[in-house]
Amino acid sequence: MEQKQVNETPMRGAVSQRAVGAATAIAFFLVGVVMIVDNYKLGAGWAPEGPEAGYFPLRIGVIICIAAAVVLFQDLFGKGEGNKVFVTFGRLRHVLAVLLPTIVYVLAIKFVGIYVASAVFIGAFMRVMDRSGWLKTVVISVGVSAALFWLFELQFMVPLPKGPLEAKFGY
């Protein structure tokens, strides 16, 4: 099918499993290296009162490096997996369509508070992805936010980040 053709030129329509697998293995390897370096600086040997603070994590880092090297080797030279598609660009767009708004949403929490941000986030999502009508959008998005407000601020007394709108009502 289309996917096979895509595999030969991975840049055109898809990211290959092999590329992402290898990149992830390298990333894990680097995590291991960072752990080794940081804990070595901290002291990973023996103090008079027993193992030092970095003793355990340093060895964990070493194991990560070894295992990541094995995975990298499997990905690069192993058979089978390599031709699989990790994600096509079309589908990646779906993923980013959730991920990027989520990041904007979390950024917005700092400025307008979590309740307003949530209402706008849910509303925008419904308008764009679901093409819901305005009434339905407003009812659900504001309703969910109001329900959360009632649950957290009034029932459980767990304060969440609030912005200028809540301040106007004295919260």
Next chain:
Amino acid sequence: MEDFGALLHGFAVALTWYNVGMMAIGIVLGIVIGVLPGLGGPNGVAILLPLTFTMQPTSAIIMLSCIYWGTLFAGAITSVLFNIPGETHSVATTFDGYPLAQQGRAGEALTASFTGSFLGAFVAVLLITFLAPLVASFALKFGPPEFFAVYLLTFCSFVGTGKDPAKTIISMMIGFGLAAIGMDTVSGELRMTFGWSELLRGVDFLVVVIGLFGLGEILLSMEEGLAFEGKSAKINLKVVLETWKQLPKYWVTLIRSSAIGCWMGITPGGATAASFMGYGIAKKFSRRGDKFGTGELEGVIAPETAAHASGTSALLPMLALGIPGSATAAVLLGGLMIWGLQPGPLLFVEQKEFVWGLIASMYLSNVAGLIIVLTTVPLFAAILRIPFSIIAPIIIVVCAIGAFTVHNAMLDVWLMIVFGIVGYVMKKLDYPLAPLVLSLVLGDRAENAFRQSMLASRGELGVFWSNPLVGSITTLALVMLFWPAISSAWRRLRGI
């Protein structure tokens, strides 16, 4: 007999109006969480955990464990009606459950699977009642080397039974690494905070779980562009009674799946492996095995019974040893620590009311759960018909709030996003996530057990073979670790 008295007292604890109410809320919430894509046992419990910080530990654990039972029941609903396993342990249920639904026998399939689940869970609870106190009193003699050996066994058996050992190891070690971040409890030194004061308290496992299982799952579902087209289910008293009449002839399957489930739950094989094994073995031994996959009631009972038995018995090692048998049990264990209880064998001595209240609640909540799911299936199936583009942002909002409430910190919300992406990539590359959660929760305890052992032995690794008990556990752990290599070598030897 002393335990029997304790159990009766436990029933008295669990049967207060407040706790029964918590049970009902927990089960209903659990089913909702289980039915919704992106929410499941581990992250559902993780999100709700901060809300229980101020509650009585007994009521809190009753509610949270009921959420767990609810998610176990819910897996069957989505599998049978929508051919979508809401949880991985219900993948095997789709094989025969969905064909049954297509034939218009969804009611039967659901009744059979719920009843099977109930029986599996019941066997597991019986096992917990009788075995857990014994294991705990045995484990009271454990010192740090024995505990470390048991941890080692847990981790090694994950590696030995996993699909890709290297990936399982990476996942597990990342968990240990995350657990080590922050202030070292022994020396007070800062580890891997990279000069970032907000990392001082470490990376909370709840945030990681919400990210990996919550946001990660949403990203996956989004990519697949889920559109739910389900069958409708009619469950009424007649269907239930008719199905129950058929069940006795499957008694062998029920017992076998319960046994498989209990075994896989206590050893951390997990509900997913248990359900597949239950299904596979039933297919092999059933007279109608060749018809499996076309809509056999037995093919629904076998995996569901095993999954539920395993999910329930996963709490046995958690209560008796402080070692969770599943990702959700790991989150519950984290909850114990937050409520100020020390998980481990001492729990049975010091927190009798808590332990037996929980065990008694398992009996009650499974009965309650069965009644609730049998009567309310259409309601929950309706949830799945809400478009995903409305559900998804709401779940993300709930995840963000869940992550924030852990420490009232925005950093945690950002971490949740990072782990959401990590979870998405790891899932797509077949890295198992359960070992990561397990080692993240147990990391500090395992490390402390290791350090204390080393301290006592002055750095001699021989301490892990210093007496027959610890020696045999350690050896068993190593056998489990190298099991794939051992079994293939054995096969090659016999082949010659």
